[in-house]
Amino acid sequence: MLTKRIIPCLDVKGGRVVKGVKFRDHRDAGDPVELAAFYNEQGADELVFYDITASSDERGIMQAVVERTANQVFIPLTVGGGLRSVEDIRRMLEAGADKVSINTAAVLDPSFITRAAERFGSQCIVLGMDAKCIPGVYPPRWEVFTHTGADGGRAAGLDAVAWALQAVELGVGEIVVNSIDADGTQAGYDLELLRAISGAVTVPVVASGGAGTPEDLYQALVSGKADAVLAASIFHYGTYSISETKEYLVKQGIPIRI
Amino acid sequence: MPKMLKDGHKVITIIDYGAGNLRSVVNAVTKLGFQPKITNNPDDVSSARALILPGVGAAADAMASLKKLGLVSPIRRFIAEDRPFFGICLGLQILFSGTEEGGWHECLDIIPGRVRKLPAGLKIPHMGWNQVRQKISHPLFDGVPNEANFYFVHSYYAEPDDKSLVVGETEYGVSICSVIARGNLVGTQFHPERSGEIGLKIYDNFMKFALTARLSSL
Numbered sequence: 001m002l003t004k005r006i007i008p009c010l011d012v013k014g015g016r017v018v019k020g021v022k023f024r025d026h027r028d029a030g031d032p033v034e035l036a037a038f039y040n041e042q043g044a045d046e047l048v049f050y051d052i053t054a055s056s057d058e059r060g061i062m063q064a065v066v067e068r069t070a071n072q073v074f075i076p077l078t079v080g081g082g083l084r085s086v087e088d089i090r091r092m093l094e095a096g097a098d099k100v101s102i103n104t105a106a107v108l109d110p111s112f113i114t115r116a117a118e119r120f121g122s123q124c125i126v127l128g129m130d131a132k133c134i135p136g137v138y139p140p141r142w143e144v145f146t147h148t149g150a151d152g153g154r155a156a157g158l159d160a161v162a163w164a165l166q167a168v169e170l171g172v173g174e175i176v177v178n179s180i181d182a183d184g185t186q187a188g189y190d191l192e193l194l195r196a197i198s199g200a201v202t203v204p205v206v207a208s209g210g211a212g213t214p215e216d217l218y219q220a221l222v223s224g225k226a227d228a229v230l231a232a233s234i235f236h237y238g239t240y241s242i243s244e245t246k247e248y249l250v251k252q253g254i255p256i257r258i
Numbered sequence: 259m260p261k262m263l264k265d266g267h268k269v270i271t272i273i274d275y276g277a278g279n280l281r282s283v284v285n286a287v288t289k290l291g292f293q294p295k296i297t298n299n300p301d302d303v304s305s306a307r308a309l310i311l312p313g314v315g316a317a318a319d320a321m322a323s324l325k326k327l328g329l330v331s332p333i334r335r336f337i338a339e340d341r342p343f344f345g346i347c348l349g350l351q352i353l354f355s356g357t358e359e360g361g362w363h364e365c366l367d368i369i370p371g372r373v374r375k376l377p378a379g380l381k382i383p384h385m386g387w388n389q390v391r392q393k394i395s396h397p398l399f400d401g402v403p404n405e406a407n408f409y410f411v412h413s414y415y416a417e418p419d420d421k422s423l424v425v426g427e428t429e430y431g432v433s434i435c436s437v438i439a440r441g442n443l444v445g446t447q448f449h450p451e452r453s454g455e456i457g458l459k460i461y462d463n464f465m466k467f468a469l470t471a472r473l474s475s476l
Contacts, residue, residue, distance in 0.1 A: 074285070074452060074455075173411075
């Protein structure tokens with residue numbers, strides 16, 4: 001049986017791992033390559049590097065980080081943040097990334113998804129979607145945000161579910177659903193958002209934003225119907241290790257790779 | 259007669275035809291102390307001791323690249339001579355007669371059978387870690403526990419006409435042929451280069467039997 005994936009996400013800025021709360025107040029949490037090796041030993045199923053500044057002069061730093069990681073760590077690695085062209089993607093894949101996550105560039109020009117998928121295959125094109133609940137609407141709806149690497153981000157004027165469906169049609173092979181409301185709060189994933197996306201699309205869905213306890217991961221997988229869970233703070237600050245999180249999930253009857 | 263390994267005999271030829279996972283495969287081979295020779299030259303392919311065909315992405319594009327590089331005949335001949343060959347993911351699928359991917363495309367036609375779309379109802383691609391059930395004992399599985407997890411990412415799966423070639427199976431809606439073997443040819447649907455320590459073990463096993471005693475002489 002296909003197991004559910006536990007994916008630590010390393011937000012990288014200037015070659016170092018940081019993690020902000022609601023995309024603000026970045027704190028330093030270490031060397032990305034060391035952390036990648038550490039998480040691999042602990043049983044991480046994949047890794048995500050998210051380049052949170054991704055200015056063009058820092059692109060080279062990220063490439064070097066990906067290269068050093070891929071030399072040492074033999075589990076799938078996704079790189080996201082600021083990838084704007086087929087050439088940007090090619091460079092990351094050549095450095096050793098298995099997948100790339102695209103967000104803003106895909107919203108601004110949806111045909112970018114198709115060009116990327118045709119060139120490299122859908123399996124390595126991940127839609128990173130940042131969504132925020134629209135207040136006072138029932139049934140609940142979520143709006144897509146871009147430029148979330150900068151403070152707060154910008155509303156894209158797109159419905160999250162409709163955008164997810166369109167992106168799959170255009171060729172993405174996976175969707176990371178990040179709740180802006182939940183990100184960094186450690187109060188649990190946005191389960192309604194996850195259910196809405198996962199129920200709508202045929203590709204795997206990765207839950208992101210809000211993990212505080214192993215119970216939150218369990219809820220995302222069961223109640224949120226996610227295929228994988230992404231988390232940062234709870235792992236980076238040692239609140240829970242990946243191995244103890246996995247043991248907990250196994251006890252709850254979730255198929256997990258040990 | 260098995261030969262003693264010398265440094266010059268630790269070279270593994272990896273075919274570079276634009277496959278996305280080339281770099282990870284090269285890293286895995288290097289990590290294990292072998293010497294990857296990356297090439298798209300037909301002569302290098304013909305003279306290789308052991309070949310790895312990586313692959314990820316679309317079958318039709320991969321076939322077009324192999325044709326353009328003049329690698330189709332050298333690969334066919336290499337396998338016909340039962341020399342050690344390892345196909346990974348798409349590198350396994352394109353050995354078959356043809357694929358349903360994007361209509362119907364003829365492939366290398368080295369293994370009779372077809373490549374089919376995974377059944378609807380489950381998430382596609384089949385992405386993540388899944389168990390491989392070992393159907394027979396095979397040198398590729400040395401030191402690999404039965405039902406060990408490997409990393410998969412694919413939307414199509416290979417179905418050989420001759421079921422006895424299936425040495426490893428994985429469940430995802432259907433029984434997928436996840437490991438195939440015919441003489442000194444082996445192939446995996448999963449990505450051993452992305453499957454942690456246990457994946458590296460698969461490469462190590464292949465390179466050991468490829469470079470010392472070949473399977474057929476075991």
